Amino acid sequence: xxxxxxxxxGLVQPGGSLRLxxxxxxxxxxxxxxxxxxxxxxxxxxxxxxxxxxGSEKHYVDSVKGRFTISxxxxxxxxxxxxxxxxxxxxxxxxxARDLGTRDGYYYGMDVWGQGTTVTVSS
Amino acid sequence: DIQLTQSPSFLSxxxxxxxxxxxxxxxxxxxxxxxxxxxxxxxxxxxxxAASTLQSGVPSRFSGSGSGTEFTLTISSLxxxxxxxxxxxxxxxxxxxxxxxxx
Numbered sequence: 001x002x003x004x005x006x007x008x009x010g011l012v013q014p015g016g017s018l019r020l021x022x023x024x025x026x027x028x029x030x031x032x033x034x035x036x037x038x039x040x041x042x043x044x045x046x047x048x049x050x051x052x053x054x055g056s057e058k059h060y061v062d063s064v065k066g067r068f069t070i071s072x073x074x075x076x077x078x079x080x081x082x083x084x085x086x087x088x089x090x091x092x093x094x095x096x097a098r099d100l101g102t103r104d105g106y107y108y109g110m111d112v113w114g115q116g117t118t119v120t121v122s123s
Numbered sequence: 124d125i126q127l128t129q130s131p132s133f134l135s136x137x138x139x140x141x142x143x144x145x146x147x148x149x150x151x152x153x154x155x156x157x158x159x160x161x162x163x164x165x166x167x168x169x170x171x172x173a174a175s176t177l178q179s180g181v182p183s184r185f186s187g188s189g190s191g192t193e194f195t196l197t198i199s200s201l202x203x204x205x206x207x208x209x210x211x212x213x214x215x216x217x218x219x220x221x222x223x224x225x226x
Contacts, residue, residue: 037217044218044219044220045159045210045217046217047212050214095166095167100172101214106154106173107154107156107157107172107213108172109169109172110167110169110212113167114166
C-alpha cells in the first residue's frame with residue numbers, strides 16, 4: 001500500500017524548534033519530488049516547501065525562508081522538515097505529499113498525502 | 124509570484140445540482156493546475172491534474188477545463204459525498220478554497 005506517515009508534531013514555544021518526519025512506503029521514494037503543505041486552524045491549504053528527487057533543488061514559501069529546511073533520506077525513504085524560530089502563525093497541521101511535478105507543459109499534482117501532524121506554537 | 128483566486132468562496136447547493144467553481148490566475152500558466160477535495164479532518168484528495176485530466180478512481184461527474192488564466196472545476200450532479208472544500212493549486216501555491224455546503 002502506498003502510504004505516507006508524518007510524525008514529530010507537538011507544542012512548542014515561540015522561537016523554538018521542531019523537526020517533522022514523513023515515512024514513505026509502498027513506492028519508490030527516490031523517484032519523486034516531495035512536498036510539505038500546511039493548514040492553519042480554520043484556514044486553507046498553504047504550500048510550504050518541496051524537494052527534488054536527488055535533493056538538488058529545494059523551494060520554499062517566502063514566509064518560511066531562512067527558518068525552515070526541507071531534507072530527505074532516500075535510503076530511509078523519509079522526508080523531513082526542520083523548523084526553527086517558530087512563530088504563532090506557524091501553528092497548523094503539516095502534511096507531506098508525493099508531488100508528481102511538471103513536464104511537457106503540464107502539472108500532475110500531489111497524489112499521495114499523509115494524515116498530517118499538528119504543530120502548535122504557543123507560550 | 125502567480126496568485127490563484129477562487130470563486131465563489133462558499134456555495135450552497137442541493138443534491139443533483141450542477142456546480143462550477145472558478146480559479147483565476149494572476150498570470151497565464153498553461154495547464155499547470157490541479158484540483159483537490161478536502162473533507163473536515165482529512166487530507167486533501169487529488170481530483171484533477173493538468174487542468175482537465177481526471178485522477179484515477181475519481182467519479183466522472185467531476186471535470187476540469189481551462190488554460191492560461193481561467194480554470195473551472197465542474198461537478199455535473201452533486202452527490203451527498205461531494206459536500207466538501209475544493210482547492211485549485213499550481214506548483215507553489217493554492218487557491219483560497221471553495222466550501223460546498225448543502226442547501
